[in-house]
Amino acid sequence: MMLEAVELTKQFKQTKVVNGVNLYLEKGEIVGLLGPNGAGKSTTISMISTLIPPTSGDVRLNNKSVIKEPSKLRKVLGVVPQEIALYSDLSAKENLQFFGRIHRLSGARLQKKVDEILEQIGLTDRQNDLVKHFSGGMKRRLNIGVALLHEPEFIIMDEPTVGIDPQSRNYILETVKRLNEEKQMTVLYTSHYMEEVEFLCDRIYIMDKGSIIASGTKEEIKNILSSENTVEMKVEKVQEPFIDALRLQPVVNHVTVQDRVITILAPKEINVFRLLFKLAEETNTVFTSVEIKTPTLEDVFLHLTGRALRD
Amino acid sequence: MMSILAAKIRLFIRKPWMFVITSIICIFIAFIIGTANQDKIKVPVYSSLSKHETNELLHSLQHSDLFAFQLMNQEKVRTLVSEGKVEAGVKLKKDDFDLIVSSQTANTSLIRQYVQKVYREKKQTEKIAEHSNAPLEEVAKVVNNATANPVFTLEKKSFRGKKAIIIDSQLQPIFGFSLFFVIYTIAFNVFQILKEKREGIWDRMILSPLKKWEMYIGNLIYSFVVGYIQVALIFTVFHFGMDIDFHGRFAEMLLLLVPYVFAIVALSIFIVGLVKNEQQFNAIIPLISVSMAMIGGAYWPLEIVSSKVLLTLSKFVPVTYGMEMLKGAAIYGNSLNDLLYPISILFFMGVVLMGIGINLVERRNV
Ligand SMILES: Nc1ncnc2c1ncn2[C@@H]1O[C@H](COP(=O)(O)OP(=O)(O)O)[C@@H](O)[C@H]1O
Ligand SMILES: [Mg+2]
Numbered sequence: 001m002m003l004e005a006v007e008l009t010k011q012f013k014q015t016k017v018v019n020g021v022n023l024y025l026e027k028g029e030i031v032g033l034l035g036p037n038g039a040g041k042s043t044t045i046s047m048i049s050t051l052i053p054p055t056s057g058d059v060r061l062n063n064k065s066v067i068k069e070p071s072k073l074r075k076v077l078g079v080v081p082q083e084i085a086l087y088s089d090l091s092a093k094e095n096l097q098f099f100g101r102i103h104r105l106s107g108a109r110l111q112k113k114v115d116e117i118l119e120q121i122g123l124t125d126r127q128n129d130l131v132k133h134f135s136g137g138m139k140r141r142l143n144i145g146v147a148l149l150h151e152p153e154f155i156i157m158d159e160p161t162v163g164i165d166p167q168s169r170n171y172i173l174e175t176v177k178r179l180n181e182e183k184q185m186t187v188l189y190t191s192h193y194m195e196e197v198e199f200l201c202d203r204i205y206i207m208d209k210g211s212i213i214a215s216g217t218k219e220e221i222k223n224i225l226s227s228e229n230t231v232e233m234k235v236e237k238v239q240e241p242f243i244d245a246l247r248l249q250p251v252v253n254h255v256t257v258q259d260r261v262i263t264i265l266a267p268k269e270i271n272v273f274r275l276l277f278k279l280a281e282e283t284n285t286v287f288t289s290v291e292i293k294t295p296t297l298e299d300v301f302l303h304l305t306g307r308a309l310r311d
Numbered sequence: 312m313m314s315i316l317a318a319k320i321r322l323f324i325r326k327p328w329m330f331v332i333t334s335i336i337c338i339f340i341a342f343i344i345g346t347a348n349q350d351k352i353k354v355p356v357y358s359s360l361s362k363h364e365t366n367e368l369l370h371s372l373q374h375s376d377l378f379a380f381q382l383m384n385q386e387k388v389r390t391l392v393s394e395g396k397v398e399a400g401v402k403l404k405k406d407d408f409d410l411i412v413s414s415q416t417a418n419t420s421l422i423r424q425y426v427q428k429v430y431r432e433k434k435q436t437e438k439i440a441e442h443s444n445a446p447l448e449e450v451a452k453v454v455n456n457a458t459a460n461p462v463f464t465l466e467k468k469s470f471r472g473k474k475a476i477i478i479d480s481q482l483q484p485i486f487g488f489s490l491f492f493v494i495y496t497i498a499f500n501v502f503q504i505l506k507e508k509r510e511g512i513w514d515r516m517i518l519s520p521l522k523k524w525e526m527y528i529g530n531l532i533y534s535f536v537v538g539y540i541q542v543a544l545i546f547t548v549f550h551f552g553m554d555i556d557f558h559g560r561f562a563e564m565l566l567l568l569v570p571y572v573f574a575i576v577a578l579s580i581f582i583v584g585l586v587k588n589e590q591q592f593n594a595i596i597p598l599i600s601v602s603m604a605m606i607g608g609a610y611w612p613l614e615i616v617s618s619k620v621l622l623t624l625s626k627f628v629p630v631t632y633g634m635e636m637l638k639g640a641a642i643y644g645n646s647l648n649d650l651l652y653p654i655s656i657l658f659f660m661g662v663v664l665m666g667i668g669i670n671l672v673e674r675r676n677v
Binding site: 049050051071074075077079081082083084085086087089090094098099101102103104130146150 | 516
């Protein structure tokens with residue numbers, strides 16, 4: 001079983017929102033699609049799940065195009081939308097029953113499936129409460145549960161953890177892991193949180209401004225930065241002249257300042273410490289700490305785009 | 312499709328308030344306006360006759376749709392007339408009556424005519440009784456029967472033609488306000504399509520084995536049924552609760568609602584196809600329903616409108632044909648055949664608007 005997107009492109013009016021995206025999912029993987037807001041992730045997902053037609057390019061299931069004949073894919077695909085797509089005036093159980101029925105489940109089979117999913121998403125105790133009285137995390141969990149009713153082989157999740165507390169977030173991440181391990185479900189996990197993708201995913205696509213700018217396993221992607229170190233300096237007071245001086249150095253890449261933390265990228269082969277201390281002394285900057293950090297996906301994104309993943 | 316209907320019914324039971332409140336408001340307003348117009352003109356009466364004779368005469372007088380005769384003493388009657396609180400009073404005598412007026416008005420001559428008629432009928436009955444030796448009550452019964460079932464009836468219909476106007480001040484507001492309020496109920500329910508699209512519920516249904524047409528038909532049938540039940544319920548309350556008989560054509564009323572409710576469902580999906588969001592929809596619905604109600608003769612009868620522009624505009628409004636159908640059947644006594652024109656216009660509007668509306672909704676990315 002393989003699901004792939006080939007040169008997917010979507011143009012709204014004049015702007016290409018998704019531009020030549022290639023991506024594949026193989027049975028049993030968890031694949032991450034990481035990118036900042038507005039990168040085109042949701043649009044890509046909508047095209048892959050046959051909800052909107054691509055301007056050009058193709059979506060293939062086992063090498064057969066599904067654009068003209070989407071029902072084959074729809075049968076094996078579960079989609080967790082970015083918004084909470086539930087009836088807020090129905091209870092959790094009633095929502096599952098409704099969406100189960102439209103997937104042609106009924107009677108004892110429906111009942112069993114609903115109970116099983118309530119268990120999986122940890123809402124058995126609250127099954128009779130109306131969705132509108134749920135916390136954000138509980139809504140998100142039910143949003144996922146509804147997509148599991150027809151036992152799909154592929155599940156595509158669009159930012160399933162936006163706007164919820166860390167505890168609910170961990171619960172969801174664990175649930176996704178469990179679905180993958182116990183049911184061999186293939187997952188495409190979309191997020192702009194790099195930690196989530198790093199925790200969950202075997203392979204990762206990084207998307208920005210409509211294009212995939214990097215892809216591969218975590219290690220492969222981080223190797224993009226193998227030639228550079230990330231140096232993090234904490235200072236007592238941020239001096240503008242110091243920042244300016246850093247920016248003028250040809251060996252220093254991507255200077256970012258956040259509160260009293262200054263982060264730079266610099267080639268590994270150069271001993272950048274001497275340079276940093278010299279510049280600090282010249283500009284009366286006092287360090288409280290200086291350290292070299294192992295690169296994160298965030299750093300990769302910074303390296304590739306010159307911008308932070310989150311705004 | 313059944314699953315959609317089942318879910319909608321469950322949602323309705325959970326939140327019936329909008330339906331209940333609009334129904335109650337509608338009944339209330341139609342009732343108030345209907346009875347306000349229904350007020351009879353008060354005519355105070357005093358009598359020089361025995362109690363028995365007075366009561367008998369009063370009983371005959373009370374058959375008027377226009378006047379309410381109330382017995383009081385002479386003093387009171389004269390004061391009421393002289394103070395102008397009533398237009399006329401009546402003194403009942405054996406074979407004749409006095410009309411007490413302070414000035415001649417259109418109503419005073421109507422009152423005179425009416426009382427004269429009652430006296431004439433009384434005399435007629437008494438005459439027959441004299442000659443036949445039959446008890447008075449028996450004769451009265453026979454005479455009444457004869458008037459109700461005459462040997463000859465004149466077919467007056469052809470003379471009435473287009474010009475004849477009948478304004479039923481009780482049915483007019485019942486029809487008008489139920490056709491008006493149901494627009495809100497239907498539009499609100501049809502709008503749920505757009506809401507479910509925006510919330511992503513629609514996408515979930517698209518990805519399921521449900522067919523597109525099932526999604527539309529499920530939603531539209533539900534909106535139709537809720538709208539239909541609302542008007543039927545309002546009519547039923549008036550029919551059984553307040554004894555309004557729709558001139559014996561209650562069943563036809565329920566049947567004639569079908570094309571109107573269908574047209575409003577179609578109009579709603581058309582509007583849903585035009586608006587961009589909920590705010591726009593909430594702004595445009597009162598605008599459209601109120602102007603349609605005004606133009607289509609739901610607030611006041613179109614029969615009293617003479618403006619050419621308004622009458623031309625009314626041809627494009629489903630409310631016009633809805634009113635025409637209901638009033639045609641109940642008030643003017645038209646047969647179903649005579650009503651074929653408004654019925655087919657409504658079905659035509661319905662089919663066209665629904666076709667365009669669904670296309671518009673389908674085409675838009677929400
Ligand atoms: N229907 C649409 N019409 C026009 N522009 C759109 C439409 N949908 C999305 N966009 C634009 O496409 C870009 C990518 O959106 P989206 O795919 O939602 O990004 P992401 O999910 O990564 O945040 C955004 O700039 C958005 O404004
Ligand atoms: Mg998105």
